[in-house]
Every structure is written in structure tokens, then in C-alpha cells.
Amino acid sequence: MKPPKSEIRGGNAATREQSPSLLAEPRRMMILEWVQEEGSARVRDLAQAFRVSEATIRQDLERLEKNGFIEREHGGAFLKSMPQQVQSMTLQNSHNMQAKRKIGQLAATMVADGDSIIIDSGTTTTEFARCITGRNQLNVITNALNIALLLGANPSNTIHMPGGQFKAPTLSLSGERSGEYFEGLFAQRLFLATAGLSFDSGLTYPALGDIYVKNAMIKAASEVVLLADSSKIGRVSFSSLGGLDRVNLLITDNDITQQHLTQFQHCGLKVLRAK
Known part of the structure; x- marks a missing residue:
């Protein structure tokens, strides 16, 4: 179930109105942030959220996997470091x-x-x-x-x-x-x-x-x-x-x-x- 529409705001106004044509790199960074926050993500959920095709999301996930950030699985992807983080009880974001x-x-x-x-x-x-x-x-x-x-x-x-x-x-x-x-x-x-x-x-x-x-x-x-x-x-x-x-x-x-x-x-x- 989704939150009320008033509580969903994708990135900024440009993202909301131009999601299909959102530049690939900014979208991929948002996808990476999503996976870093949730631990995993499904292709269909990402496609719906970013208003692009599932094929486009699969390409994004493939690029993120090649860069070493995530691991793909059937229908989605998960954070590569997740098992180690849970075992050590450490958090993902350690900046500043x-x-x-x-x-x-x-x-x-x-x-x-x-x-x-x-x-x-x-x-x-x-x-x-x-x-x-x-x-x-x-x-x-x-x-x-x-x-x-x-x-x-x-x-x-x-x-x-x-x-x-x-x-x-x-x-x-x-x-x-x-x-x-x-x-x-x-x-x-x-x-x-x-x-x-x-x-x-x-x-x-x-x-x-x-x-x-x-x-x-x-x-x-x-x-x-x-x-x-x-x-x-x-x-x-x-x-x-x-x-x-x-x-x-x-x-x-x-x-x-x-x-x-x-x-x-x-x-x-x-x-x-x-x-």
C-alpha cells in the first residue's frame, strides 16, 4: 500500500514531471540511495516510482552492479554489503x-x-x-x-x-x-x-x-x-x-x-x- 499522494514527492519538480526523460546518472544515484536505505528493491516498484520502463530499471541496476554497489537477483537487487552490516550491527551511512x-x-x-x-x-x-x-x-x-x-x-x-x-x-x-x-x-x-x-x-x-x-x-x-x-x-x-x-x-x-x-x-x- 502506498502513502497518500500528498506524502510522495519524487526528488524535485523536474523529477516528478519529467521522470521518463530523467537523466540516467541522477536516476541511478536515486536508485542507489533507495537500495542503501531499504536494503533491496524490486524492479517493478522502481519502474513505477521513477515512471520509466522495467527494461530501463534493469539497465540501471546492471550498471550499479558493474560499479560494485549492488547485487542483482531475479526481479530486483539488494545491497552488496547488507549481510556484513547486519552481522556487525553497523549502519550504512558513516559520513561526517x-x-x-x-x-x-x-x-x-x-x-x-x-x-x-x-x-x-x-x-x-x-x-x-x-x-x-x-x-x-x-x-x-x-x-x-x-x-x-x-x-x-x-x-x-x-x-x-x-x-x-x-x-x-x-x-x-x-x-x-x-x-x-x-x-x-x-x-x-x-x-x-x-x-x-x-x-x-x-x-x-x-x-x-x-x-x-x-x-x-x-x-x-x-x-x-x-x-x-x-x-x-x-x-x-x-x-x-x-x-x-x-x-x-x-x-x-x-x-x-x-x-x-x-x-x-x-x-x-x-x-x-x-x-
Whole structure:
């Protein structure tokens, strides 16, 4: 089942209106991001999402396989590094880790013993979780298996997890059923992740599966804190969660430009910089 149309935004306006003629390389990079996010992808789903023929998608997957990123299988492809990642409990995206650690440290100052919080899956939110392992009596809802293990090691904490489809690259549970779990739940804050943060396209993600659960997380939280390093600003991925008005606070690193800071101020979004 697909999310409502208002929640699906392919890349940018050009992608949505000209998908059949989208240049091959940008499309392949979006397909790679999709597989890196989901762990695998079916040819028919990619063809429908990018509005091209299945033959075109098979050519894209063949090129990505030749470049060593994926392995093809009948009807689709999967991430080449996926088995090793799951066994070692490591995440796919390891870029800008120093900035992400600083963001996690700053975000951790917002959490006190006994708080009820939701933590999204992702590398930056994982760094945040590492920084609050010393907190006690937390009530945590998370879709990330690695974060549940990190914070669940403290016996005073209560950890809740939704059901849903397992996504190996993000070690998380996703999909419509995962989103349904959050109905009727309440938390003081949601610490949210994103793949891209654009003034035009808002919060964007490589694939459609997470839109359900992230929407549900936002509805269940009194305050939404977005954790995103500055490399995410201006980047647009495949599917949109909505505009910047869905976020109350952005915590990013000190490399954010003054121009972007000013733009966020004009949008009414408060920004904290981790130095």
C-alpha cells in the first residue's frame, strides 16, 4: 500500500514531471540511495516510482552492479554489503561522523531522567542515543534495533518498539504497520532524522517505506527536534515527509552557512549549532 499522494514527492519538480526523460546518472544515484536505505528493491516498484520502463530499471541496476554497489537477483537487487552490516550491527551511512557526534552531544542536553522520548533510526540519532546511555528511567519509543539495544542495556529504562518490515541498512522497522503502533502514544520529544533538508521540498528520504512511521512519530510527539548535519541542507531525496513547518527545532553542526541560517529564521525554524 502506498502513502497518500500528498506524502510522495519524487526528488524535485523536474523529477516528478519529467521522470521518463530523467537523466540516467541522477536516476541511478536515486536508485542507489533507495537500495542503501531499504536494503533491496524490486524492479517493478522502481519502474513505477521513477515512471520509466522495467527494461530501463534493469539497465540501471546492471550498471550499479558493474560499479560494485549492488547485487542483482531475479526481479530486483539488494545491497552488496547488507549481510556484513547486519552481522556487525553497523549502519550504512558513516559520513561526517565527527559532526554527528557533536550534534548528538548537544541534543542529549535536552533529555533528563524520566523523560518520554521517541528516537528515529539513523546515524546521527544513534550518536544521540550513545550520549544518553547514562540517563535513567527513560521511556523510549524507537524503530531502531541498535538504539533499543543501546538504551535497553540500562534496566531502569523502558524501551518500546513497533512492528513492521525490517530494513537492514538502517537496522530499523518500517512501513505502515510500524506507523500504526504510534496511534494513541504520547512523548515529550521526537528526535528525528532526515536524508535531505530543502527549503523548497522540505524533509526528504530515499524511499517510501519510512514516510508512514515518521508521520506517526511526529503526530505522537509534543516537540519535533530534527538532527541533521549541514551536508543534508539543500539536498533533495526521493520522497517528501512535508515542509519545514513539521519541525520545531533543528540541531546541526557549526558548518552551516550564514545564508542557510538566515533562511531558516525567515521560515520560523529555530536552529542550534553544535560546536
